[in-house]
Amino acid sequence: MSRTPPIIHGTRRRAEDRNVEELDLEFSNGERRLYHRLVAGGHGAVVVVPMLDDDTVLLVREYAAGTLRYELGLVKGRIDAGETPEQAADRELKEEAGYGARRLDVLRALTLNPTYMSHQSWLVLARDLYPERLVGDEPEELEVVPWKLDRLDELMLLDDFSEGRSLAALFIAREWLGKQA
Structure with a gap:
């Protein structure tokens, strides 16, 4: 099943750990969540x-x-x-x-x-x-x-x-x- 990716309402790097990014996401069913991801430095x-x-x-x-x-x-x-x-x-x-x-x-x-x-x-x-x-x-x-x-x-x-x-x-x-x- 193919789904539309969530809407990203905003992103920000956490002050205490610049490698962690917070994503404010809204899913197609209206649910909204704050996700965290580790952001890779460099070029892969x-x-x-x-x-x-x-x-x-x-x-x-x-x-x-x-x-x-x-x-x-x-x-x-x-x-x-x-x-x-x-x-x-x-x-x-x-x-x-x-x-x-x-x-x-x-x-x-x-x-x-x-x-x-x-x-x-x-x-x-x-x-x-x-x-x-x-x-x-x-x-x-x-x-x-x-x-x-x-x-x-x-x-x-x-x-x-x-x-x-x-x-x-x-x-x-x-x-x-x-x-x-």
Whole structure:
């Protein structure tokens, strides 16, 4: 069922937390509510699926302060001002995994929690890789782990592979690649 979005009567940033925006909304049934959402700073982010070959994706293991442990996942990072998702994906790939890509395809946008966050990440498939490293903001070189796409059922159950964007991106990329073959 398609619905008309609510009327926005006003928005304001909360003084105590500038990342929280209050929206004064009126729904089609006349009900009015004050919603809160986290507003993303910057220009979004990229989640990169780097394909070493037709069957192998490159994952990286890096320290995750949110879980206080090392996590296995995809290359990811923010889109800098003036960058396209493809440019950001190529830069992040060089910084985190030591590869550049000759072919970059934006597959779709992913949201983290659209009910209260405005943040979007662009899923970018990177192929035809070549070795090239750029200095990034990581405090240590990341471990690069090749993983066969036909073993996603094993990967999704690993304790240290818990990031939802990485999991969703791998399944989306696998399906997209299958339809291209």
